[in-house]
Amino acid sequence: MKRRDFILAGTAGIAAILIPTAYYYFKDIEYDPLLAQPKSLSLIWDARKIGEIGNKYRMLVPQEKRANTLVKQLLEETHTNSAAIDEYLAGKIQKDFETGNTVIVDGWILSVTEARQCALFSTIEPKQ
Numbered sequence: 653m654k655r656r657d658f659i660l661a662g663t664a665g666i667a668a669i670l671i672p673t674a675y676y677y678f679k680d681i682e683y684d685p686l687l688a689q690p691k692s693l694s695l696i697w698d699a700r701k702i703g704e705i706g707n708k709y710r711m712l713v714p715q716e717k718r719a720n721t722l723v724k725q726l727l728e729e730t731h732t733n734s735a736a737i738d739e740y741l742a743g744k745i746q747k748d749f750e751t752g753n754t755v756i757v758d759g760w761i762l763s764v765t766e767a768r769q770c771a772l773f774s775t776i777e778p779k780q
Contacts, residue, residue: 683723686737688776690769692745693762699773706774709757709767719775722768741765 693702710717716725726741748754748763755767
Protein backbone atom coordinates (compact mmCIF):
# COMPACT_ATOMS: atom_id res chain seq x y z
CA MET A 653 0.00 0.00 0.00
CA LYS A 654 1.32 3.40 -0.93
CA ARG A 655 1.88 5.97 1.77
CA ARG A 656 -0.74 8.30 0.26
CA ASP A 657 -3.37 5.54 0.24
CA PHE A 658 -2.52 4.63 3.81
CA ILE A 659 -2.93 8.23 5.00
CA LEU A 660 -6.25 8.60 3.15
CA ALA A 661 -7.58 5.33 4.58
CA GLY A 662 -6.48 6.29 8.08
CA THR A 663 -8.08 9.72 7.81
CA ALA A 664 -11.33 8.21 6.55
CA GLY A 665 -11.32 5.72 9.43
CA ILE A 666 -10.77 8.42 12.03
CA ALA A 667 -13.54 10.55 10.49
CA ALA A 668 -15.89 7.55 10.51
CA ILE A 669 -15.39 7.27 14.27
CA LEU A 670 -15.27 10.96 15.22
CA ILE A 671 -18.28 12.26 13.29
CA PRO A 672 -20.91 10.00 14.95
CA THR A 673 -19.27 10.51 18.34
CA ALA A 674 -19.36 14.29 17.97
CA TYR A 675 -22.98 14.15 16.81
CA TYR A 676 -23.98 12.10 19.84
CA TYR A 677 -22.07 14.33 22.24
CA PHE A 678 -23.27 17.69 20.90
CA LYS A 679 -26.85 16.94 19.81
CA ASP A 680 -29.66 18.52 21.77
CA ILE A 681 -31.52 16.32 24.20
CA GLU A 682 -35.30 16.38 24.48
CA TYR A 683 -36.78 16.68 27.95
CA ASP A 684 -39.92 17.79 29.74
CA PRO A 685 -39.72 21.56 30.42
CA LEU A 686 -40.73 20.86 34.05
CA LEU A 687 -37.19 19.66 34.67
CA ALA A 688 -35.94 23.22 34.25
CA GLN A 689 -38.50 24.75 36.62
CA PRO A 690 -37.53 24.50 40.29
CA LYS A 691 -41.02 24.71 41.80
CA SER A 692 -40.24 25.77 45.36
CA LEU A 693 -37.56 28.24 44.28
CA SER A 694 -39.87 29.87 41.74
CA LEU A 695 -42.05 30.93 44.67
CA ILE A 696 -39.29 33.17 46.02
CA TRP A 697 -37.20 34.00 42.93
CA ASP A 698 -37.99 35.35 39.50
CA ALA A 699 -36.67 33.81 36.27
CA ARG A 700 -33.67 36.15 36.20
CA LYS A 701 -32.51 35.06 39.68
CA ILE A 702 -33.04 31.36 38.88
CA GLY A 703 -30.89 31.82 35.77
CA GLU A 704 -28.18 33.61 37.78
CA ILE A 705 -28.09 30.83 40.36
CA GLY A 706 -27.97 28.27 37.55
CA ASN A 707 -25.03 29.99 35.89
CA LYS A 708 -23.16 30.20 39.19
CA TYR A 709 -23.77 26.48 39.83
CA ARG A 710 -22.49 25.63 36.35
CA MET A 711 -19.31 27.63 37.08
CA LEU A 712 -18.99 25.86 40.44
CA VAL A 713 -19.46 22.39 38.89
CA PRO A 714 -18.05 22.65 35.34
CA GLN A 715 -18.64 18.98 34.55
CA GLU A 716 -22.38 19.73 34.75
CA LYS A 717 -22.46 22.78 32.49
CA ARG A 718 -24.19 21.13 29.50
CA ALA A 719 -27.93 20.58 29.27
CA ASN A 720 -27.45 16.92 28.27
CA THR A 721 -25.46 16.18 31.41
CA LEU A 722 -27.93 18.01 33.64
CA VAL A 723 -30.94 16.16 32.21
CA LYS A 724 -29.20 12.81 32.70
CA GLN A 725 -28.35 13.74 36.30
CA LEU A 726 -31.88 14.93 37.05
CA LEU A 727 -33.63 11.98 35.43
CA GLU A 728 -31.97 8.85 36.70
CA GLU A 729 -35.24 7.06 36.01
CA THR A 730 -37.66 7.41 33.10
CA HIS A 731 -40.86 9.32 33.71
CA THR A 732 -43.51 9.66 31.07
CA ASN A 733 -45.82 12.36 32.39
CA SER A 734 -45.45 15.72 34.08
CA ALA A 735 -47.13 14.65 37.33
CA ALA A 736 -44.69 11.76 37.73
CA ILE A 737 -41.71 14.04 37.02
CA ASP A 738 -42.95 16.64 39.50
CA GLU A 739 -43.45 14.02 42.22
CA TYR A 740 -40.10 12.39 41.47
CA LEU A 741 -38.21 15.71 41.69
CA ALA A 742 -39.94 16.68 44.95
CA GLY A 743 -38.90 13.35 46.48
CA LYS A 744 -35.38 13.70 45.17
CA ILE A 745 -35.06 17.23 46.63
CA GLN A 746 -36.30 16.02 50.02
CA LYS A 747 -33.87 13.09 49.95
CA ASP A 748 -31.01 15.48 49.05
CA PHE A 749 -31.68 17.53 52.18
CA GLU A 750 -32.07 14.43 54.37
CA THR A 751 -28.75 13.02 53.18
CA GLY A 752 -26.87 16.32 53.17
CA ASN A 753 -26.53 16.34 49.39
CA THR A 754 -26.54 20.13 49.28
CA VAL A 755 -24.51 22.92 47.74
CA ILE A 756 -24.09 26.58 48.66
CA VAL A 757 -24.63 28.87 45.68
CA ASP A 758 -24.59 32.64 46.12
CA GLY A 759 -25.18 32.23 49.86
CA TRP A 760 -28.19 29.92 49.43
CA ILE A 761 -28.19 26.32 50.63
CA LEU A 762 -29.80 24.31 47.85
CA SER A 763 -30.29 20.63 47.26
CA VAL A 764 -28.14 19.46 44.38
CA THR A 765 -31.34 18.65 42.48
CA GLU A 766 -32.60 22.23 42.85
CA ALA A 767 -29.21 23.60 41.78
CA ARG A 768 -29.24 21.34 38.72
CA GLN A 769 -32.74 22.52 37.84
CA CYS A 770 -31.55 26.13 38.04
CA ALA A 771 -28.53 25.24 35.91
CA LEU A 772 -30.74 23.58 33.31
CA PHE A 773 -32.99 26.65 33.33
CA SER A 774 -29.94 28.83 32.68
CA THR A 775 -29.09 26.84 29.53
CA ILE A 776 -32.43 27.66 27.92
CA GLU A 777 -32.13 30.54 25.50
CA PRO A 778 -34.92 33.08 25.80
CA LYS A 779 -37.43 32.72 22.97
CA GLN A 780 -37.91 35.97 21.06
